[in-house]
Amino acid sequence: MRIRNPDRVKINGFEYHQLPGADGVTLNVAVGGSGTPVVLLHGFPQTHLMWRHVATKLATEHTVICPDLRGYGASDKPADGYAKRTMAADIVAIAQALGHSTFAVAGHDRGALVAFRVALDHPEVVTHLLSLDVLPTLDMWDVLHGTTAAVGFHLFLMAQPPGLAETLIAGAPDTFFGHFLDIWTKDPTAIPADIRTAYLDASRAAIPSIVADYRASATIDVTHDTEDLAAGNKLRMPVTVIQQDWGSALGFDAAALWGAWAPDLVHQTTTAGHFLAEERPEEVVTALKDLLNRQLA
Structure with a gap:
């Protein structure tokens, strides 16, 4: 299904394209700057606009590619096909459509799970990986237990069979999506009214596909990650992870969990809220530039 949300807000100076992803979908992609390519993948409940500050700063030195993930924003919203493996194939396809055989990738939240995949x-394609405020899927499910799992109630809700979550969220979509915009930021000014409206409008129009994305993370994504873990597959490129200190809060060692996947890892914690790229864009830009200067150890 194709739903085109009007882009009332855009990243200044970026050109917008409709590019082919995997299995016939079309992605809305903002592109700006010149130089070695960096792909920026957004999280929930956001669109590519979450990168607006980081993207314009990076574009002075790099070609910056900011897609709406399938199921989000102004990209296609098929009924299924939300395995992160498929969403990852979308990213490789749009990069190739723009003429790039290799690229660095940064992802936040859901986008970080796609970037991980x-x-x-595609280790021959990805030169560097930055992940913002997420754990790999298997580790995420493992650390959510007891009363502390309440912080991830939405993960369990949207993991249910088709119908329930979609119906409940559709009853009060702005309340549901707005809840996360409110509680996950430590700086309310980081998401101004026009951006908040854009996020809510886009999410309201994408409830089934957003739920399908989350449901995949409790089903097929677990299968794929389990198979990779058993096969000993690792991230072969330099990796930087920045996240809130969830390990101290929930009782796990986040750096060790990431280290099991990424032999060449820089792990940092931040005092910012979840929406780091909007609250602390300079922190993200600095981390990205440092990462891009690293060679594989």
Whole structure:
């Protein structure tokens, strides 16, 4: 299904394209700058606009590619096909359509899970990986237990069979999606009114596909990650992870969990909220530039 949301807000100075992803979908992609390519993948409940500050700063030195993930924003919203392996294939396809055989990738939240899968499945394509405020899928499910799992209630809700979550969320979509925009930021000014409206409008129009994305993370994504773990597959490129100190809060060692996947790892914690790229864009840009200067150890 194709749903085109009006782009009332865009990243300044970027050109917009409709590019082919995998299995017939079309992605909305903002592209700006010149130089070695960096792909930026957004999280929930956002669109490519979450990168607006980081993207314009990076574009002075790099070609910056900011897609709406399939199922989000102004990209196609098929009924299924939300395995991160498929969403990763979308990213490789749009990069190739723009003429790039290799690229660095940064992802936040859901986008970080897609970036993780791009890097695992296509190590010959991804030169560097930055992950913002997420754990790999298997580790995420493992650390959510007891009363502390309440922080991830939406993960369990959207893991249910088709119908329930979609119906409940559709009853009060702005309340549901707005809840995360409110509680996950430590700086409310980081998401101004026009951006918040854009996020809510896009999410309201994408409830079935957003739920399908999350449901995949409780089903097929677990299968794929389990198979990679058993096969000993690792991230073969330099990796930087920045996240809130969830390990201290929930009782796990985040750096060790990431280290099991990424032999060449720089792990940092931040005092910012979840929406780091909007709250602390300079912190993200600095980390990205440092990462891009690293050679594989």
